[in-house]
Amino acid sequence: MVLIPPKPITLYCCNICPWAARTWIALTQANVEYEYVEIDLKNKPEWFLRDVNPGGKVPTLKYGEDLIIESAVTTEFIADLFPEAGLLPKDAFKLAQSRLMADRFMELIFPIYRKAVFASNLEVIPTIFGEIDKFVPYLINPSPFFGGSDHPILAEILIVPFISRLYLLLESEYSPKEVYTKLSTDPKYKIFNDWSGALMASPGVAKTFDKSLNAKFFAERIVAK
Numbered sequence: 001m002v003l004i005p006p007k008p009i010t011l012y013c014c015n016i017c018p019w020a021a022r023t024w025i026a027l028t029q030a031n032v033e034y035e036y037v038e039i040d041l042k043n044k045p046e047w048f049l050r051d052v053n054p055g056g057k058v059p060t061l062k063y064g065e066d067l068i069i070e071s072a073v074t075t076e077f078i079a080d081l082f083p084e085a086g087l088l089p090k091d092a093f094k095l096a097q098s099r100l101m102a103d104r105f106m107e108l109i110f111p112i113y114r115k116a117v118f119a120s121n122l123e124v125i126p127t128i129f130g131e132i133d134k135f136v137p138y139l140i141n142p143s144p145f146f147g148g149s150d151h152p153i154l155a156e157i158l159i160v161p162f163i164s165r166l167y168l169l170l171e172s173e174y175s176p177k178e179v180y181t182k183l184s185t186d187p188k189y190k191i192f193n194d195w196s197g198a199l200m201a202s203p204g205v206a207k208t209f210d211k212s213l214n215a216k217f218f219a220e221r222i223v224a225k
């Protein structure tokens, strides 16, 4: 079923931006009717800066004549506008647990991606195992998704863009081969690996994540030391 918003939605996005991917995934997974506009961030269109968002960042969401920015806010807006999409657990405690899980991910695991891709610090990659050990206690009943949900919930949608990019990085020439092998075969990491695999295979993620564009982005960003 296509979800029709009360006012037209336009998503100004960039196909390799993980922050914009949060909102793109939410709209795609919930099967919302919206218009997608790709913004070339290396050559931002004048009309985008003049008429849409002078801040020049994606994601930018237009809802009727109103603008919403900041990916955590734009993505939560989709969850709030379409309660029937089931992106927010109804139980307040479960919702709190899911928010804590996403916070811990951003605090523990996200910095590995940031340092590797934006500071070309590839030495941090093997530290992922220690961070996963600290993170997993917050990942409550991921079978297949948080809290036993049969589809990714908002907290997972906020972090999956970084999971898919981390796996791409671990599978690439920038990462020691043993790291990906250990993550994908050692029973100790099975919970994290199975959950990540389910998230990456979920339709909202699979339809929006382009491996080759992101691999090209890594090649441009990561400088050999």
Ligand SMILES: N[C@@H](CCC(=O)N[C@@H](CS)C(=O)NCC(=O)O)C(=O)O
Pocket (backbone or CB within 6 Å): 014, 016, 017, 018, 019, 020, 041, 055, 056, 057, 058, 059, 069, 070, 071, 072
């Ligand atoms: N805190 C922002 C970050 C968004 C962001 O940094 N987007 C980047 C692309 S990945 C961007 O628009 N960069 C263009 C610029 O900074 O001029 C959010 O969560 O929405």
